[in-house]
Amino acid sequence: MLNKITDPIKLEAIAYDLRKMIINVSYQAKAHHIGSALSCIDILTALYFHTMNLNTKNPFHPDRDWFMLSKGHAALAQYVALVKRGFFNESILKSEFLTDGGILGGHPDTSIVHGIEMSSGSLGHGLSIGAGVALAAKKDNRDSRSFILLGDGECNEGMVWEAAMFASHHKLDNLIAIVDYNNLQGLGTTSEILNLNSLSEKFCSFGWNVSEINGNNIKEIIKEMNLLPYKKDMPNMIIANTVKGKGIPSLENKLHSHYEVLTKERYGQIIKELEKVEIV
Amino acid sequence: MRNIFIKKLISEAEKNKNLYLLTGDLGYNAFEPFQDKFPEQFINIGVAENNMVGIGSGLALCGKKVCIYSIIPFLIFRSLEQIRNNICHNNLDVKLVGVGGGFSYGNQGISHNTTEDLAIMRSLPNMLVLSPGSRVESEVAIDAMLEHDGPAFIRLGQAPKKEYLNSGSNYRLGDGLVVKEGVGVSLLSTGNITSDVIKLAEKLDLEGFQTQVISFLSIKPINHQYIKNVARSSRAIFTIEEHSIIGGLGSAVSEILMESEYSNILFKRIALDDKCHKTIGSQEYLKNINGLGIDDMAENIINCYNNGN
Numbered sequence: 001m002l003n004k005i006t007d008p009i010k011l012e013a014i015a016y017d018l019r020k021m022i023i024n025v026s027y028q029a030k031a032h033h034i035g036s037a038l039s040c041i042d043i044l045t046a047l048y049f050h051t052m053n054l055n056t057k058n059p060f061h062p063d064r065d066w067f068m069l070s071k072g073h074a075a076l077a078q079y080v081a082l083v084k085r086g087f088f089n090e091s092i093l094k095s096e097f098l099t100d101g102g103i104l105g106g107h108p109d110t111s112i113v114h115g116i117e118m119s120s121g122s123l124g125h126g127l128s129i130g131a132g133v134a135l136a137a138k139k140d141n142r143d144s145r146s147f148i149l150l151g152d153g154e155c156n157e158g159m160v161w162e163a164a165m166f167a168s169h170h171k172l173d174n175l176i177a178i179v180d181y182n183n184l185q186g187l188g189t190t191s192e193i194l195n196l197n198s199l200s201e202k203f204c205s206f207g208w209n210v211s212e213i214n215g216n217n218i219k220e221i222i223k224e225m226n227l228l229p230y231k232k233d234m235p236n237m238i239i240a241n242t243v244k245g246k247g248i249p250s251l252e253n254k255l256h257s258h259y260e261v262l263t264k265e266r267y268g269q270i271i272k273e274l275e276k277v278e279i280v
Numbered sequence: 281m282r283n284i285f286i287k288k289l290i291s292e293a294e295k296n297k298n299l300y301l302l303t304g305d306l307g308y309n310a311f312e313p314f315q316d317k318f319p320e321q322f323i324n325i326g327v328a329e330n331n332m333v334g335i336g337s338g339l340a341l342c343g344k345k346v347c348i349y350s351i352i353p354f355l356i357f358r359s360l361e362q363i364r365n366n367i368c369h370n371n372l373d374v375k376l377v378g379v380g381g382g383f384s385y386g387n388q389g390i391s392h393n394t395t396e397d398l399a400i401m402r403s404l405p406n407m408l409v410l411s412p413g414s415r416v417e418s419e420v421a422i423d424a425m426l427e428h429d430g431p432a433f434i435r436l437g438q439a440p441k442k443e444y445l446n447s448g449s450n451y452r453l454g455d456g457l458v459v460k461e462g463v464g465v466s467l468l469s470t471g472n473i474t475s476d477v478i479k480l481a482e483k484l485d486l487e488g489f490q491t492q493v494i495s496f497l498s499i500k501p502i503n504h505q506y507i508k509n510v511a512r513s514s515r516a517i518f519t520i521e522e523h524s525i526i527g528g529l530g531s532a533v534s535e536i537l538m539e540s541e542y543s544n545i546l547f548k549r550i551a552l553d554d555k556c557h558k559t560i561g562s563q564e565y566l567k568n569i570n571g572l573g574i575d576d577m578a579e580n581i582i583n584c585y586n587n588g589n
Contacts (some may be wrong), residue, residue: 110370117341118337118341118366118370119365119366119369119370121365122361122365124330125334125362125365125366127334128330128331128333128334128335128337128338128362129334129335129337129338129341129366130338131331131334131335131338132334132335132336132337132338132339132340132341132342133338133339133341133342134338135323135335135338135339136338136339136341136342136343136344137342139320140342146338158330159330159331159334159362162326162328162330162331163331163334163335165326165328166325166326166328166331166335169326
């Protein structure tokens with residue numbers, strides 16, 4: 001397994017670079033879902049560069065940690081993290097993302113490039129699949145852990161709660177779910193559309209060990225990751241409070257950051273915004 | 281057929297510790313022998329079929345061979361998207377083992393009866409679709425399913441008391457099995473209803489026909505050349521299934537015939553009308569009132585044969 005980065009300043013610098021890649025590639029490919037990618041990029045930075053046991057030379061190593069982006073619409077965040085981590089070349093991202101006949105779609109797809117363990121795109125599937133992966137590791141006495149990134153809006157899906165019950169019943173302490181809680185979903189805020197109320201209490205009552213952190217603060221994220229697993233025989237839930245569009249003030253907390261396709265003018269403006277802002 | 285499945289699964293699990301059986305809290309008085317013998321390979325997911333497909337997919341991603349079990353509508357209709365996106369799209373080694381099919385749960389109503397399963401499953405890429413009609417056919421189908429490294433759906437009904445096949449050896453997946461010899465009129469059948477179709481053929485023979493019956497335990501794959509060979513040696517082909525007129529065996533066969541040199545052959549699909557079958561009753565009763573009783577089918581076939589349409 002490759003070396004991990006533990007210095008939060010270095011990780012913050014990586015997250016900054018990844019944000020820039022997200023903006024550049026989104027502009028080039030006329031992608032939307034920019035806000036979704038920006039809200040979870042600090043979490044992905046921490047997972048890919050600090051927390052997960054991965055091996056780019058042997059991506060299918062049986063003891064590797066396993067990641068699934070259940071909120072598949074943030075695919076670009078995963079793609080840029082995989083590029084930076086050395087799973088595939090940046091030129092592939094530029095030539096293949098959202099292009100005719102390209103191999104990198106708006107939602108991640110397996111087997112096409114290394115590092116994407118499972119396809120996603122329809123919300124609600126990931127926690128079940130991740131629980132299956134965690135269960136297989138237990139059955140085989142392997143050390144590998146299963147990390148699943150969910151959206152907050154995604155928690156509207158009933159299947160998430162079927163999986164939540166299953167994971168605690170089967171004592172899957174090698175399952176780590178992270179909710180990118182940016183408070184915005186398709187047509188408004190989560191409290192307006194379908195109130196999750198206390199998501200933390202819900203998962204607690206389902207038998208999970210739950211923590212709540214600032215999901216855009218790398219120092220806080222890695223501190224939390226170092227505590228895993230929280231408790232023997234209990235699945236782990238990290239509710240990561242985030243800001244949709246984080247890092248770009250004109251996108252932050254804006255519903256349109258889910259949909260906006262960058263014009264040349266907006267692109268120029270956004271790059272300036274990014275360069276001005278210090279991410280903490 | 282369920283008992284044949286579990287027996288086969290036990291003998292397979294003896295050789296393969298990566299074989300898993302997942303159930304959506306069903307299988308009372310059937311799965312206990314597997315559970316007792318392989319407790320680590322048996323998981324009752326609870327009443328949560330979507331999650332069951334998800335867990336099965338996760339296990340299969342890690343190299344397990346997974347059978348997931350429920351009554352057909354709960355198994356495949358409720359979880360269709362999970363099956364399509366996760367199992368089929370990623371070509372995972374997950375077997376969807378469904379009980380029921382047609383009017384097997386006749387008096388339990390629309391929620392339990394299944395008249396669209398073959399159509400829907402047949403349209404999914406990478407999916408094997410199996411519909412055995414007897415004990416021997418079930419054995420052949422289950423062997424083929426377990427041997428296959430990829431997605432499969434099997435429709436398990438009630439095997440008829442009287443077996444109509446001596447052996448299924450030398451069977452090639454996608455071919456038909458000739459279960460009654462004859463010349464001229466060919467009855468192509470699948471699943472539950474095949475034992476009725478044999479009786480139907482015997483009745484037709486009393487009317488002067490020489491009817492052959494060919495059973496298709498696999499709807500997908502289906503061997504195009506085999507169907508064309510049947511057409512070459514037949515004056516008329518009738519497909520018979522306890523399934524909607526849309527999308528099942530009849531559709532599969534007609535698709536092949538219409539694109540072949542036999543597109544003018546006298547051909548008719550005998551199946552269930554495209555409607556909600558709300559009436560409850562025994563399987564026999566429901567077949568009878570929906571044109572799948574032996575007498576009605578015989579009349580239908582004779583009329584069609586005599587009138588040429």
